[in-house]
Amino acid sequence: MDELLNDEQKQLRDSAMRLCAEKGGAKRARSLRDSGQELDRDALDAMREAGWLATMVPEERGGLGLGASELYLLLEPMGRYAVIAPLLESAAVAWALARSDNTDPALSRLLDGKSLIVPALQGDGCNFRNATQGFIGHVEDGKLVAKGTVPFVPFAASADGFLIEVATSGETMLCVVDGKAPGCAVSAARNVDGSASGSVTLTNFSIAPDAVVAKGDDALDRASAVADLLALGTSVQLLGICESAMTMTLEHVRTRKQFGHPLGSFQALQHRLVDNYVDLEVNRSLLHRICSVWSDGGAAPAMIAGAKARNARVSTEMLRTGLQLHGAIGYTDEHDIGILWKHALVLGARYGNELTQSDRFARLTMEEA
Amino acid sequence: MNWDIASLFSDDTAEDRQFRAEVRDWVRDNAPPELCHQRHRIAPPELKPWHHKLYERGWAAPHWPKQYGGMGATLMQQIILFEEIVRVGAPTPYPHGLNFIGPIIIQAGTEEQKARFLPGILSGDSTWCQGYSEAGAGSDLASLQTRAVLDGDHFVVNGHKMWTTNGHYADWMFALVRTDPEAKPRHAGITMLLIDMKSPGLTVRPIQTLKGDSEFAEEFFDNVRVPKENMLGGLNQGWRIAGMVLGGERFTTGHPRYALVYLRQARQLAKQTGAWDDPGFRHRLTTLEIDLLGFLAYYRHAAKLHSAKAAPVSMAPVIKIAGGTLAQRSADLLMQAAGAQGPMIDDISLSGDAVNVASELFEMRRVSVGSGTTEVNRTIISKRVLELPDA
Structure with missing residues (x-):
């Protein structure tokens, strides 16, 4: 079931579908992967020109002034067409920057395409559960100096800057920093879908006062909100991948014949697809709902943890059915179902995989009755 | 997170909230205590006085048009009435008259049939x-x-x-x-x-x-x-007539209340029996709670679309499959939480309350068989939604 969309939202969805169809697709994802590029610059530029990076930036700061529901409409087609680009990461950083007054330079660079800035946060369930990671800072000669490592930051190798959280003895700072400045090193590792993530390491890294976006509780709240938005948006992309896998699989079983009948006429296979379909319907409602209440703070972190866990689980199941019903061709690199699977594996693991987020959900709801 | 059925993902408008408060107060004062939280099935003769009270208040048939003694209520008001009644553990009137044949008579009956049968269905005098x-x-x-x-x-x-x-x-x-x-x-x-x-x-x-x-x-x-x-x-014309049952009916039979209650009881009971210390138990509870979170969102979403007359053909079968499976698995988990106490015939006491785990488990067999098995509903989705070919 789709949400009841207003005219503006329908237009946004339609243009997102068009743009992603044009700038995406499994063939393009495969050739990007084979040429060793971790992201699709051309697709990202097109999205930026369409104003998408500024979806959740208020109009007075040069944005579209929309909410997470609209971001959903952009991210779902990205998943569907396997577009590998940091739209979500950029939009989340833009949202966080736009909530401070002193961020005009960084926000402009991001929205103008001069800098790619991605989050490098060590949030709860965000990256890796090993608690020894993260950035810590101290004040030296009146200046904030940071050190530490945040691993598994998507698109880190291509980024010009990072949104980071720095824990100091007094309070936590949310900062936007130049990734090319001395003391910042990135080591990247490729993923199976062609994307990459990297470890961001700061050594004796100086942070100028005007790079501090927020402090104290404000910084903690905003970093958590960004982490939530990343998990939520990644879940939406996973749903898009699943929609695509479902369509591809349905087309295959309608036409492929064995024993003289289309595969799709066998009830054992029909019912498996129906169970996947039911799971996708439930996920779509859940994501619609969380997105619609996210902007006014009505989406509890537990809901988002639950949504990420469930979308990751369902994507595993949907793709398992999809691959299985394609038979041997599903095990080839030539067929697109495998491209979708690999992309789903990466997004499923990103920002807290099924078990990480499910454990987080349990912790967040533990104290209840 | 607040797992209260009436607030999580609720779409209550200001008007709905007022109605809910009104219903809640009235139900609290009027629901017969001897019928509330009963482990045994309340048979129609036992239920009659309660049905009659709801009838006198004008709430027996919220979904019926006003001219036939209903409220002409919105779907949300129907859901609110249902939720507030089950909140205090009271039974709701049986659906066979009010929800199944009543609306069919209203749509397909002669004036004579309407005059003869509808009053008794409404008041509960005829079963x-x-x-x-x-x-x-x-x-x-x-x-x-x-x-x-x-x-x-x-x-x-x-x-x-x-x-x-x-x-x-x-x-x-x-x-x-x-x-x-x-x-x-x-x-x-x-x-x-x-x-x-x-x-x-x-x-x-x-x-x-x-x-x-x-x-x-x-x-x-x-x-x-x-x-x-x-x-x-x-x-x-019987087949066509039988299909006139209002789609809104799914919103009471398919309500997530069973899973909500069982999972809450499973948490409490597990702490009592020690099952809570088992990571396997907690993981299963978490998985089901996440499924419940999703189903609650689907249910509210469906109600919104149904009210806007935009609900797709897949809605009723999805509620049946997702809701039925979830309710049964939740009852299974309640049995796990109970440990060796689970299959006992007697009730298990649970912080001032009591639960009969086996009885609930048995009861849940109904949800995947009655009014269309989950398999029949899978086939409906397979043919009408996924458009898969016949054998």
Whole structure:
């Protein structure tokens, strides 16, 4: 079931579908992967020109002034067409920057395409559960100096800057920093879908006062909100991948014949697809709902943890059915179902995989009755 | 997170909130304590005074049009009424009269039939049962064999109906009978009759369920004469008429309340029995709670679309499959939380309350079989939504 969309939202969805169809697709994802590029610059530029990076930036700061529901409409087609680009990461950083007054330079660079800035946060369930990671800072000669490592930051190798959280003895700072400045090193590792993530390491890294976006509780709240938005948006992309896998699989079983009948006429296979379909319907409602209440703070972190866990689980199941019903061709690199699977594996693991987020959900709801 | 059924993902408008508060107060003051939180099934005679109270308050049939004594309520108001009644553990009136045959009579009945039958359905004075299933016609309902032959002013009915909820309490049955054995397709030869359960030649035998009570019955028809004016809709129109049940019905039978209650009880019980210390138990609880979170969102989303007359054909089967599976798995987990106490016949006390784990588990068998098995619903999605080919 789709949400009841207003005219503006329908237009946004339609243009997102068009743009992603044009700038995406499994063939393009495969050739990007084979040429060793971790992201699709051309697709990202097109999205930026369409104003998408500024979806959740208020109009007075040069944005579209929309909410997470609209971001959903952009991210779902990205998943569907396997577009590998940091739209979500950029939009989340833009949202966080736009909530401070002193961020005009960084926000402009991001929205103008001069800098790619991605989050490098060590949030709860965000990256890796090993608690020894993260950035810590101290004040030296009146200046904030940071050190530490945040691993598994998507698109880190291509980024010009990072949104980071720095824990100091007094309070936590949310900062936007130049990734090319001395003391910042990135080591990247490729993923199976062609994307990459990297470890961001700061050594004796100086942070100028005007790079501090927020402090104290404000910084903690905003970093958590960004982490939530990343998990939520990644879940939406996973749903898009699943929609695509479902369509591809349905087309295959309608036409492929064995024993003289289309595969799709066998009830054992029909019912498996129906169970996947039911799971996708439930996920779509859940994501619609969380997105619609996210902007006014009505989406509890537990809901988002639950949504990420469930979308990751369902994507595993949907793709398992999809691959299985394609038979041997599903095990080839030539067929697109495998491209979708690999992309789903990466997004499923990103920002807290099924078990990480499910454990987080349990912790967040533990104290209840 | 607040797992309260009435607030998580609720779409209450200011008006709805006011209605909810009004219902909550009234239900608190009027729900009969002897019927609340009962482990046994409340049979129709026991339920009658409560049904009558709701009727007097004007809340027995919220979904009926005002001209027939209903509230002309929105779907959300119907859901609110239902939620506030189940919140205090009170039973809701049986649906066979109010939700199944009532709306069909309103849509397809003659003025005479409306005047004769609707008041008793509304007040609860007459108890109704649904005579659809037969020994050989369950999921394949169109294969039903109970035969009705027109003889002057009467139909003469012969055959056997089965799995009839409240058959042994009912004053009336709305039955699907075969009036044309040659019809192709088979469902074109079926007529709906309203049958007086006191008719000569009609024998009723209760059937005991796994739960131990007699929820349903079977009926033997031996030359039972049914006046022609008790035919609802036209001759051989029964299949179409039966399809007139309001879609809103899914929102009470498919409500996530069972899973909500079982998972909350499973948490409490697990802490009591020590199952809580088992990471395997907690992981399963978490998985089901996440499924419940999703289903709650789906349910509210569906209600919103249904109200806007934009609900897709997949809605009712999805509620059935997702909701039914979730309720059963939640009852399974409650059994796990109970450990060796689970299969005991006696209630288990639970922080001032009591739960009968096995009885709940038995009860949940119904949700994946009654009014269309989950398998039949899977086939509906497979054909009508996924458009997969026939064998």
